[in-house]
Amino acid sequence: MADSTDKLLxxxxxxxxxxxQKINPQCxxxxxxxTFCLSVIxxxxxxxxxxxxxxxxxT
Incomplete structure (x- = not known):
């Protein structure tokens, strides 16, 4: 799970x-x-x- 969270971030x-986002609506x-998580920490x-x-x- 940590790897998928790292990749997502x-x-x-x-x-x-x-x-x-244009290809996958889940994005x-x-x-x-x-955005929400970053706004509340x-x-x-x-x-x-x-x-x-x-x-x-x-680079």
Whole structure:
């Protein structure tokens, strides 16, 4: 489960999930769920998560 959550968050922060939304309607629900979760956690936790997944795409 952790691997699938990690992949989902990587897809969300890379923008891939938004592209997949046109093919798979489930992605829209995933985007809503992730956005909601990020809105209710502490700001410092949100920053840490955002930084962790955003840093994975810097080359």
């Amino acid at each position: 990587r897809d969300y922060f890379s923008g891939r999930l938004k592209l997949m 829209t629900r995933d985007i809503v769920d992730i 502490k700001p410092e936790h949100k920053q840490a998560i955002t930084k962790y997944y955003s840093d994975k795409f810097i």
